[in-house]
Amino acid sequence: MNLALIVLVDGISYAGWLFLVAIGLTLVFGVLRLLNIAHGGFYAIGAYVAAYAIGVAASNGFGTAPQLLLAFAGAAIVGGLLGLLIERTVLVRLYDHPEVLTLFATYALFLILEDVTKLVFGGGSLYAFQPRNAFGTVEIGTLNYPVYDVLTVAVAVLVALGTWFVLNRTRTGRCVTAVVHDREMSASMGVNVAAIMTGTFIVGSMLGAFAGAVTAPKIAVNPGIGVEVIVLAFAVIVIGGLGSIGGAVIGALVVGIARAAATHLAPDLAVFTVYAVMAAVLAIRPYGLFARPMARKI
Incomplete structure (x- = not known):
């Protein structure tokens, strides 16, 4: 029972x-249809x-x-x-081009941002354990x-509820939903x-940076921390369904609990757990657990 409690608590904390x-990444993909590696x-x-602050x-x-x-x-x-800055100078020029070009562009932007952090903050590690x-x-x-880890879960719940409220209970959120489903019709209706x-891209960028800020007191902040994160975020949104906010919640819980169980029961396999779960889900649901139905053109 104690081991089960440890796995559950660690899993929920990691899922939060x-x-x-992942929320910023899935929000950007849902509206822009852009897999933002620069996240x-x-x-x-x-x-x-x-x-630093x-x-x-x-x-x-x-x-x-x-x-x-x-x-x-x-x-x-x-x-x-x-x-x-990035959306207005780079991405706005690529929306009408094939998706693979925007993917390459965001990958290039990711590499540039990695070098920017080294240029501004140096190549050493920064430590900010004081709040935790x-x-x-x-x-x-x-x-x-x-307590800080418990509060991280509470913050994740508040972000999820806030995102749901904005998308479903505000005029701006309804406009976003309309754009997600049909850009041309939305434009013809005055959106x-x-x-x-x-x-949406600005909000997604802010959420990505906010996630980094929440994480800073828990880790040694050093070059390269964004690499693993983009892989994990991609796994979460693929499992949940690309562009689905509810899917991101479920995907995070699935990955979090699976990884916690592997860490405590089979540590040597923990690094592969995320990818094994993703492969298992995609074998059954190729578009993720909560992917939106795709319109078929005839």
């Missing part, structure tokens, strides 16, 4: 982090900005709350500005678990499709 990493670069930049705030005597506020706000703002240590631990059954697409 995975969802934060890993936004994540890395968000982590670097957060680690936390270090500066801590050295000046600020408490835990101001440290996190500066980290999260700074990462989201930088991510949004970079997203605006300050929150201490909480007892969950027989486990002592970091500013270009603004929706630009805004």
